[in-house]
Amino acid sequence: MSQSWSSRLAAAFRSTSDRLATNLTGVIGTAGLDDATLDAVEDGLIASDLGPAAAARIRARLADRRFGVHLTERELKDAVAEEIEAILAPVARPLEISAFPRPQVILVIGVNGSGKTTTIAKLAHWFQEDDYSVMLAAGDTFRAAAIGQLGTWAERAGVPLVRGPEGGDPASVVFDALKAATERGTDVLIVDTAGRLQNKRELMDELAKIRRVLGRLNPEAPHDVVLVLDATNGQNALSQVEVFKDVAGVTGIIMTKLDGTARGGVLVAAAQQYGLPIHAVGVGEGMADLRPFDPHLVARVIAGVA
Numbered sequence: 001m002s003q004s005w006s007s008r009l010a011a012a013f014r015s016t017s018d019r020l021a022t023n024l025t026g027v028i029g030t031a032g033l034d035d036a037t038l039d040a041v042e043d044g045l046i047a048s049d050l051g052p053a054a055a056a057r058i059r060a061r062l063a064d065r066r067f068g069v070h071l072t073e074r075e076l077k078d079a080v081a082e083e084i085e086a087i088l089a090p091v092a093r094p095l096e097i098s099a100f101p102r103p104q105v106i107l108v109i110g111v112n113g114s115g116k117t118t119t120i121a122k123l124a125h126w127f128q129e130d131d132y133s134v135m136l137a138a139g140d141t142f143r144a145a146a147i148g149q150l151g152t153w154a155e156r157a158g159v160p161l162v163r164g165p166e167g168g169d170p171a172s173v174v175f176d177a178l179k180a181a182t183e184r185g186t187d188v189l190i191v192d193t194a195g196r197l198q199n200k201r202e203l204m205d206e207l208a209k210i211r212r213v214l215g216r217l218n219p220e221a222p223h224d225v226v227l228v229l230d231a232t233n234g235q236n237a238l239s240q241v242e243v244f245k246d247v248a249g250v251t252g253i254i255m256t257k258l259d260g261t262a263r264g265g266v267l268v269a270a271a272q273q274y275g276l277p278i279h280a281v282g283v284g285e286g287m288a289d290l291r292p293f294d295p296h297l298v299a300r301v302i303a304g305v306a
Helices: 005-012 014-024 035-047 052-066 073-091 116-129 144-157 170-184 200-217 236-248 266-274 295-303
Strands: 104-109 134-138 188-192 224-230 252-256 278-282 290-292
Touching: 005 014, 005 295, 014 035, 014 073, 014 295, 035 052, 035 073, 052 073, 052 266, 073 266, 073 295, 104 116, 104 200, 104 236, 116 134, 116 144, 116 188, 116 252, 116 278, 116 290, 134 144, 134 170, 170 188, 170 200, 200 236, 224 236, 236 266, 252 266, 266 278
Parallel strands: 104 188, 104 224, 134 188, 224 252, 252 278
Antiparallel strands: 278 290
């Protein structure tokens, strides 16, 4: 029998929650929640990659609301989960298809290796499950491997792909894709983009050109600019948010590879620092391994109580 999503998510975050649990073991005082225990909580949260700002916020909230109160280890973890959820809940926002006229154009951005291409395929599958028609555009024309990989995933998902020659103009591919999607009445157009950060000016110019070209056919496009982050990068993922937020006008985040890291707490750090919508999280390589972001469940698995 396959594991439930909550079980898989808990397993994915186990290394993260274990770091917190290690810090809490044996530090719960009999006199109530004290500074030593709060220090252990804060250190554990930082070790779990929640970042200093989120860790300090959670510590301050616990001190304000529960200082001196006797808590069991489980009760303390429940309290930590509640405070993590308070950070995550405001940014949990599904990626909804609401654009009229169709299609809704979703630019997907992120560094090479972040899981961007597989995330596009999973999104296509996700939208098809909700009875939306989907088209993909291979806007990363600088890597033949990216075009080929997206083609393989498009076949697997059963959706059309618009591509151009390797080294061709990405904006031209995107224009052709939007024109085709509009003519066919397609609901969603998902656009892959280059993940190069070596030259931010080139990337900025390229994305600006794509936006201009899209605007000729649909002034509202792109409707979403989704940044795919690799959770295994931990705090380094935050620097990617910083760059792409400025360069590309990021409207939301998808976090991938949570099953391969002890750094899943970076989700909380991103929410605390940037407040950008988190649309979904990915655990595994299968088509169904991308799910809408559930702040209650994620908070509880990070705290080790789910």
